[in-house]
Amino acid sequence: MRFRQVHLDFHTSELISGIGKRFDQEQFQSMLKLGHVDSITIFSKCHHGWAYHPSVHNEMHPGLEFDLLEAMIEAAHEIGVKTPVYISAGLDEKLALRHPEWLIRDFNDHTNWVDGFMKPGYHQFCLNSPYLDLLLRQVDEVVRGYDADGIFLDIVGVRPCYCHTCINAIRKQGGDPRDKEAMLAMWERTYANYCARVRETIDAVKPGLPVFHNGGHIRRGRRDLARMNSHLELESLPTGGWGYDHFPLSARYAQGLGMEFLGMTGKFHTTWGEFGGYKHPNALRYETSLSIANGAKCSIGDQLHPEGLMDEATYRLIGAAYREIEQKEAWCEEVASIADIGLLTLEALQAHSEEKKGDRAAGSDAGAIRMLLEGKWLFDVIDLESDFQRYKVIILPDLVTIDEDLQAKFNRFIAAGGRVLATGRSGLNAEGNAFALDFGAEWVEASACRPDYFRPHFELQNLGTASFVFYSEGQSIKLTDGTELGHREQSYFNREAFAFCSHQHTPSALRHDGPGMVESGSGIYIAWNVFEDYAAKGSLALKEVVTYALNRLLPDKTLATGLPAQGIVTLMHQERENRYVNHLLYASPVKRGSGVEVIEDMIPLYDVPVSLRLPSEAKKVYLAPQMTELPFDTSDGCIHYTVPRLECHQMVVIDV
Known part of the structure; x- marks a missing residue:
């Protein structure tokens, strides 16, 4: 894979004429050189459904009069720039209006991305419908007819669908469309079948040609889905809805999969489809540097003007970043991360349930990643297939319950000298009624008081000692043979209509109401969802409590x-x-x-x-x-x- 890539969107309405009329080979090449670009993903088919080349299995954009795809490939290859080819797989608005029966439907028969045809936007296709055969013919046409350096298929994944095709299919198999688990299994089969048939279609013409199926996120814990690709492209535009937490979380998981991967950001001030929007050059310098610092190659999203003229301001902007990356590549090839800590994220444990966009970098996972980055800890993001023995400490953030198989794996890890940091409900058994790991304490119940207070038996680095409010759910525990590092103080009462004090919550009653943080030979347990709390509130006390715990668990950090x-x-x-x-x-x-x-x-x-x-x-x-x-x-x-x-x-x- 190349280090300095551009993903050149070209989603262009049929209402616009003169498509590509200002495309010029020399201008195209000069912009790639200005941007220090060594690979550019260019379009065969866009979300509107149009082809940008003559096509038997699609229709060329009505405003285009020549083979734009071929012209771009020839221009790029002449100067040594690779050209993966983009095909919109999940969206094809031209076809959606002709075959609405092939679209994904939710449980209430609504379409997505927009829930009808009287709103501007696209509608997603079900890959369990006859649409798949047409899509495969379009893929075959590109692979046979063009010197593509890879295929990028967009807007795909394990998608919930209750269209008539899916309902009929599950009933023929003896299942019930009202059974969510049966439907999820079918959606999984639908996606696996799509990926396998794409691979077969490509390999019949050009065996081994790189292919990537983009769904906007690489799901932690789904190595099977990741390996349906030849490489990974981590779409993560910080200003486009992903935020600055998402890429480090995603990249530090991808590092452990043994696959080449790149980080995809955008040149836009906001997100895709923003014409005339530009980041500050320093933002792209930082975001591309963040990619190589995490073992990734780089990709920057752009969108071509309908007339085909590459935007000089954009490539000056991209060039400011890629000029630096070009000088650094020799130290970034074939690297492996060094880590003391493994972060076992919630998404990795819930990966076989229905994907929810909010799980990508939110809640406990986001709070944990922020604390670890801010604390300058060396860490990987891991899943249940990871080798726990590579790490000195494994963090279980807030809601990681332990079944028998995972308990056995942790027992081996701890016996070999590893330590665990668990918080909140983490470390409890699958039933949630007792600790599966020995933290020197006994679980009693979820605390009835929220919020309540933590008084550490040590001084926080910047805050000393006090009763620190913790807003998240807490757990009541009893000390057995562990060491108490701090205790819980409940408030006088929970805030409600006829019992409240001051503006927010009732103060601590200043009593010792049981341990709040304990240590044993297995590790340290903190009795609140501190990472979820940090993601929501960002309280310094939360981070300094975790920092203290990690410093105890890692006296010889790298x-x-x-x-x-x-x-x-x-x-x-x-x-x-x-x-x-x-x-x-x-x-x-x-x-x-x-x-x-x-x-x-x-x-x-x-x-x-x-x-x-x-x-x-x-x-x-x-x-x-x-x-x-x-x-x-x-x-x-x-x-x-x-x-x-x-x-x-x-x-x-x-x-x-």
């Missing part, structure tokens, strides 16, 4: 740094080159408008200290790509160096 909270740090091992690469990033997103986070100013940091505990002795430490050697010293089993200046992104290379 990396320590003075990078501020908004900084991000990763450590990659480049085995082939016998070196480690320490990535440091710093930017501070701010809210702009209604809920849009933007990056604009890049504030340089100076003299950032880093300490690394590595299994091999360091021979040389230097900045990349500058090739400037850094002085370092070794003490207490660690190497220590100082990064003299960090502006957006800096790599430090440790030759061993």
